[in-house]
Amino acid sequence: DTAVSQTPKYLVTQMGNDKSIKCEQNLGHDTMYWYKQDSKKFLKIMFSYNNKELIINETVPNRFSPKSPDKAHLNLHINSLELGDSAVYFCASQGATGGYTFGSGTRLTVV
Amino acid sequence: DQQVKQNSPSLSVQEGRISILNCDYTNSMFDYFLWYKKYPAEGPTFLISISSIKDKNEDGRFTVFLNKSAKHLSLHIVPSQPGDSAVYFCAASDSGNTPLVFGKGTRLSVIA
Numbered sequence: 001d002t003a004v005s006q007t008p009k010y011l012v013t014q015m016g017n018d019k020s021i022k023c024e025q026n027l028g029h030d031t032m033y034w035y036k037q038d039s040k041k042f043l044k045i046m047f048s049y050n051n052k053e054l055i056i057n058e059t060v061p062n063r064f065s066p067k068s069p070d071k072a073h074l075n076l077h078i079n080s081l082e083l084g085d086s087a088v089y090f091c092a093s094q095g096a097t098g099g100y101t102f103g104s105g106t107r108l109t110v111v
Numbered sequence: 112d113q114q115v116k117q118n119s120p121s122l123s124v125q126e127g128r129i130s131i132l133n134c135d136y137t138n139s140m141f142d143y144f145l146w147y148k149k150y151p152a153e154g155p156t157f158l159i160s161i162s163s164i165k166d167k168n169e170d171g172r173f174t175v176f177l178n179k180s181a182k183h184l185s186l187h188i189v190p191s192q193p194g195d196s197a198v199y200f201c202a203a204s205d206s207g208n209t210p211l212v213f214g215k216g217t218r219l220s221v222i223a
C-alpha cells in the first residue's frame with residue numbers, strides 16, 4: 001500500500017498543452033510539497049501546503065497551479081507547457097516528526 | 112545560490128570498504144540535516160538525520176558526522192554493499208520549519 005502515490009509516472013506532451021499531475025498520501029500527514037528535479041539534478045521546492053492551505057510558493061511561474069481538495073491530496077496543474085518544464089516532479093508529505101515521504105516521481109517531457 | 116552543496120557527483124567504492132559522502136552548507140540557520148537515498152525511477156527515501164546539537168549519529172552501517180564550525184557533514188557507510196549503489200542526497204532545514212533544501216546528489220557505485 002503506497003504511502004505517497006503520484007500519477008502518472010511518465011507524461012509526454014506537446015508544448016502549449018495543459019496537464020495535471022496527481023498526488024495522494026495515506027499517511028495522515030498535514031503538510032505536502034511539490035519538488036522539481038531539473039536537468040541539473042537539483043531537487044527544488046516549488047510549493048508547500050499545510051492542511052489544504054498554501055504555505056510556500058517559491059517563485060514558480062503562475063502557469064503552475066497547485067490544488068489541494070483535502071489534506072491527503074495535492075495536485076499540480078500546469079498550463080501552456082514549455083520545453084523548460086521538462087523535469088521530474090516529486091510530491092512529498094511531512095509528518096509530525098519532520099520526516100519526508102516522497103512519491104516515486106513523475107517524469108514530464110515536453111516536446 | 113546553492114545553500115547545500117555536494118561537490119562530488121559520483122563515487123566508486125569496492126564492496127566491504129568505507130564509503131564517505133560529503134556535503135557542505137552555507138546557511139548558518141540550518142540546524143537539521145538529513146541524508147536521502149534514491150534508486151532510479153523511485154523517490155528519495157530517508158536514510159539518517161542529525162540535529163545541530165549533535166556531532167554524530169549512527170544507525171547500523173550508516174553514520175552521519177556534523178562539523179558545525181566548518182558547515183560540513185558527511186555520511187559514512189561501512190561496510191559498503193552493492194545494494195548501497197544509489198544517488199545520495201544531502202538535505203538541510205531550519206528547525207524543520209522550512210522545506211528541506213537539497214544538494215545535487217552524489218551517485219555511489221559499490222563494486223563487487
